[in-house]
Amino acid sequence: MGELKKNFKAYLAAQGLKTTQQREVILDAFLASPSHLSTEEFYLKIRKKHPSIGYATVYRTLKLFSESGIAVERNFGDKQTRYEVLSDEEHHDHLVCTSCSKIIEFEDPEIERLQENVALRHGFKVLNHSLELYGLCADCTGK
Amino acid sequence: MGELKKNFKAYLAAQGLKTTQQREVILDAFLASPSHLSTEEFYLKIRKKHPSIGYATVYRTLKLFSESGIAVERNFGDKQTRYEVLSDEEHHDHLVCTSCSKIIEFEDPEIERLQENVALRHGFKVLNHSLELYGLCADCTGK
């Protein structure tokens, strides 16, 4: 069993929560899906193979993923919350194309370091951050 | 008359829109208010002195401010849209305390430069960006 699945099950056990068939199905589907899907998009996807699973369950389970630490919520300007898998110590930020909605991930340790510096200068302890660059991707620049 | 008021009036004129009493009142109140208020918070504030002004008008006028370029919309994790005055070429990002909701503004040209580099590496043209550091402010670190 994958690391993430183990972590999630451990979280459930630790919280006195239960392993259910729905949670198993939703977790497998989540791990196999493209990143940055909204709750609605993900629900529609799951529904095809598992029509009996309700939207509320998908919604609640995605939140659980986030609480357990195996996923993170994202917001890219539109009003919808999006989710993506996140292994332990990874972290990345995003370029978001305002024309075609393409999302490009990037990591930049130097930016992260400078963010810490900013925080230090203000006696601030950073717990998490959000950095998105909005604009036109290479494909859309010419249009 | 202040630069911002001039700019806004120029925008109205250019768009064939009208200067109304409500817009005058709302603009003055906006310029005199603390930054980062949500639409609702700002409306409640205005309402005290001008009970006849409706929420819809405040909502629409804040959007107008944003379209005209004298203000910007912000989102700090909670679901509410917040507004703040923004003079011409200024730009800043935010530290947001997740404990007391305090908001600290900062500018870091080096971070901005690195962001441009990231974009360049991906053939991406940045039109705007969003950077918030969430965590505990100096006051809340000890609690």
Add this chain to the structure above:
DNA sequence: ACTCCAATGAAATCGAATTTCAAAGTATCA
């Protein structure tokens, strides 16, 4: 003052997020 649109306020609507609740499932233990 007349006329043409734009603006306004109240209420309705929208859409995503979140909650409610009765029915069903899971884990534990006798």
Add this chain to the structure above:
DNA sequence: TGATACTTTGAAATTCGATTTCATTGGAGT
């Protein structure tokens, strides 16, 4: 394995900020 004690689930209802509708009122040029 069957009873017990909760937890989970699905459908529907609700919440809440954002946005729109629409009848009426208000600018501004003529």
